[in-house]
Amino acid sequence: MTAIPSPAPPPGPFSSCAPEDVRRVACVGAGVIGGGWAAHFLARGYDVTAWDPSPDAAVRLHRLIAAAWPALEQLGLADGASQDRLTVTATLEEAVAEAQFVQESAPEKLGLKRDLLARLDAAAPAGTVIASSTSGYPMTDMQTQAADPGRLVVGHPFNPPYLIPLVEVVGGERTDPAAVEWASRFYEVAGKSVITMDREVPGFIANRLQEALWREALHMVANGEATVAEIDASITEGPGLRWAVMGPMLTFALAGGEGGMAHMLDHFGPSLKSPWTRLEAPELDRALYEAVVAGCDEAANGRSIADLVAERDRGVIDILRATGRLPRSAEEATR
Ligand SMILES: NC(=O)C1=CN([C@@H]2O[C@H](COP(=O)(O)OP(=O)(O)OC[C@H]3O[C@@H](n4cnc5c(N)ncnc54)[C@H](O)[C@@H]3O)[C@@H](O)[C@H]2O)C=CC1
Numbered sequence: 001m002t003a004i005p006s007p008a009p010p011p012g013p014f015s016s017c018a019p020e021d022v023r024r025v026a027c028v029g030a031g032v033i034g035g036g037w038a039a040h041f042l043a044r045g046y047d048v049t050a051w052d053p054s055p056d057a058a059v060r061l062h063r064l065i066a067a068a069w070p071a072l073e074q075l076g077l078a079d080g081a082s083q084d085r086l087t088v089t090a091t092l093e094e095a096v097a098e099a100q101f102v103q104e105s106a107p108e109k110l111g112l113k114r115d116l117l118a119r120l121d122a123a124a125p126a127g128t129v130i131a132s133s134t135s136g137y138p139m140t141d142m143q144t145q146a147a148d149p150g151r152l153v154v155g156h157p158f159n160p161p162y163l164i165p166l167v168e169v170v171g172g173e174r175t176d177p178a179a180v181e182w183a184s185r186f187y188e189v190a191g192k193s194v195i196t197m198d199r200e201v202p203g204f205i206a207n208r209l210q211e212a213l214w215r216e217a218l219h220m221v222a223n224g225e226a227t228v229a230e231i232d233a234s235i236t237e238g239p240g241l242r243w244a245v246m247g248p249m250l251t252f253a254l255a256g257g258e259g260g261m262a263h264m265l266d267h268f269g270p271s272l273k274s275p276w277t278r279l280e281a282p283e284l285d286r287a288l289y290e291a292v293v294a295g296c297d298e299a300a301n302g303r304s305i306a307d308l309v310a311e312r313d314r315g316v317i318d319i320l321r322a323t324g325r326l327p328r329s330a331e332e333a334t335r
């Protein structure tokens, strides 16, 4: 996967080792995202320790990694990469005792994150950076109970972390900038594409954009303006195809023809004031909830979640290849 290169950070208090020398990563919380992170790190050749308080977590985790592995083989495994390098531990303390990096992926509840990050900070070796997968909490709000908040950063991934390259990295008010720098470099070394933010923005960048789309989609379902299937097709058959190649900004610059974005703004800028968007999120009442769930069941058309995950993984790999982020063939890979 491609990474936006950044210079190696200078040695600092947050480098128990250099990002390039990390061998052991701990994943705490092993659901959809923690499991996806574990799969990614294993495929990249790291030793992974994982802890999750759920009694069936180990079974779920092994199942998730096994399901992801065919896609990871297609992406190309690092030398020595193996599912056998995963250790599921009985306690959080064991999981992080020798970790050189910790990725927290527990449920999105502020109190839980605060407690957990404080526990991880108490248990992890001094100098180990601890990243949270949070989808939207600012680190400033999560680091309040930690004795050493300087090493806590947000490392926001995208589902599944083993396929979608982007990680958004940002610190909180009490995070040492060296920890942000270290984490960004580590993710790059681990094969991710990194955006390092220099300030906290609610929802980071991508979720702020995604949530705007999602909010409008829910309004349309609630008002009977579009079905779930129409909403999905409007993206997969429309702008979604362009967005995998160029972002919304350059895509719209092309809407201005030879005049580029300037003409686009002159032409369409005034329509920003037209009633295309609704500023408030809709009430997620029972009727809307059921309409969205039923619409998704209908759209799945008998395909299980496992079928859909495999289909998505195949599709994303094809897109990564088609857009040159992955070699298109074995021959191209060796060139
Ligand atoms: N699902 C998604 O698409 C994305 C989720 N995220 C973020 O990742 C984090 C995890 O979300 P998911 O994996 O979707 O949730 P999930 O519900 O699939 O998994 C959460 C896991 O955390 C475990 N857990 C519960 N209490 C815990 C504790 N005190 N300590 C450690 N683990 C605990 C649960 O047993 C469960 O296995 C959240 O912060 C979420 O916002 C980020 C990007 C995408």
Ligand SMILES: C[N+](C)(C)CC(=O)CC(=O)[O-]
Residues within 6 Å of the ligand: 134, 135, 157, 158, 159, 207, 210
């Ligand atoms: C649904 N979500 C807000 C948890 C999604 C993300 O945070 C990122 C993603 O995977 O789209």
